[in-house]
Amino acid sequence: MRIISTSLSAFKSKTMYQLTFSFEAFLAEFWQKKPTIIKGGFNKFTDPISPDELAGLAMEEEVDSRYIAKHGNEWEVKHGPLTFDNVPKDNWSFVVQAANHWHEGAASLVTPFRQLPNWLFDDLMISYSTPGGGVGPHIDQYDVFIVQGSGKRRWRVGPQKEDYEEKHGHPALRQIKDFEPILDDVLEPGDILYIPPGFPHDGYAIETAMSFSIGFRSPKKQELLSSFADYVIANEVGDVHYHNPDLPARKTPGAIMASERADMEAMMRSLLDHPEMIKQWMGEHLSQNRHELDIIAADPPWQAAEVYQFLESGEVLKRLGGLRAFYYPEQPHQLFINGESYQLPEECGTAATYLCDAETISQDKLGKLIDHPAFIALLTQLINYGYWYPVE
Structure with a gap:
């Protein structure tokens, strides 16, 4: 289903996106520190995918997509594959996750951001919004560069703190109640909004608009521990029992003695004393994809x-x-x-x-x-x- 360029010259023409700012300077001042808006981050920006092509992706079974609409104070959410019959005039959006997996032109927008580690990169999400369309105020736990495509969109970003109150507008939307913005501006084509993890934000289209979100997602401690435990079990590493030939008799059989606890903690930590095994697991873990890939096996196979x-x-x-x-x-x-x-x-x-x-x-x-x-x-x-x- 991959949407590809029809010629090498067309492919080259779609990879010409170039940032107008120093990425090194950006990393030093803003990366995982504070949000910022970069006006004209791309010069003469044009959408790498049309609304019709994006809608076509959203209608496919394999593609992760959502429709979000606001009706007064009520929210409506549908998961793909989507249809676009009887949609309202305004106040709705649809988004396609991992659009870079399915459309070469869209994927070319990721290339300028390859100055960051590929293992941190998650996906390119694209949204199409009618006037008023958005998903409401919320907080994400990943770094995102939101590139404004065609149309205009107002964005507000608030300060990072832990006590934002959740708002239950819809079970599929993890919204929060409103916040006092530290950034409040209208993005036009080529502008870039960077938001680090944990900063609340809210964006809505002023006019019909396309937005391109390049997301970077770091692994959580829980994910790493769970994945490593699965690897250890699958490879039968550390398949040994606790032994203590010097075990003393005791009058308190219900007690776990400090020395015994320390011995079992040492058993667990010893699993990390295998640097080559850790490298093997981590390479395999980080190269696994969270999103569906558009894999088309060669038929017939190449020699x-x-x-x-x-x-x-x-x-x-x-x-x-x-x-x-x-x-x-x-x-x-x-x-x-x-x-x-x-x-x-x-x-x-x-x-x-x-x-x-x-x-x-x-x-x-x-x-x-x-x-x-x-x-x-x-x-x-x-x-x-x-x-x-x-x-x-």
Whole structure:
């Protein structure tokens, strides 16, 4: 279902989004510190996707979408696949999550933000709103850059504090009661609003508008602990019982002695004394995706010789939108892609840069690596999975 460009020149034309500000300076002053509005963050901004294309995505079963409307003091929420029959004139929106997984033009808007770690990036959410459309005041626990597309939208952002009162407008909307804004402005095409975690915000369209939210989501302690525990159990690590051959007799059998508690705490902590295992688990965990991918397996499957000839002829392969692919710089011959680990010979370590850092692969980039059978074999496997595909 992937919506792709019809030619390489069209693909190139959709990747020209460039920020007008220093990202290094932004990180130093604002990242996870305070919200800000960057006027003209993109010059001459044009929407990378049309409202009709976005609506088409929202109508698909595989795509995560929502319809949100306000009727006086009442809220209405529908989850996709959506239809757009009998919608009111104003005060409604629809949003598509992970739009970068399904539309190449939309995915190109993420590229300027690749100066942040890919493992932090979550997805590109796109909203279409009629006048008055929004989701009400709420708080998110992730970093987000909201790029204003066509139309205008008013945004208000409040201070970070812990005692905001929840407002139960609808079970599917985690809204809060109103707040005193520290930012209050109207965004026009190309403006960017950055909101760190924990800052309340509320936006509504002044006129029919498109908004593009590039979200970065850090893992929680609970998630990491739960995932690591699952990994330990699945790999039968630490499958040993507590033993104490020097156990003394006691008159208080109901007591858990301090020394026994300390011994069992040490057993648990010892599971973390395996740095290579931790690296393996973390690479696999961080490369797993929270959103559906538009995976289309190759049919018929490619052969290694075909992949070699394809690249040698100057053609280009593109990584699947939203695919998570990572590596450790000190061990670049081991790759973590979509929750799995892949091993290459050490002399193929440069493959990590092309497969995990770059979004496209070509002979010009690969150089002599194209002649290594192990690399071509892995690339063939990844193409057949649908993780890389030819640029049309």
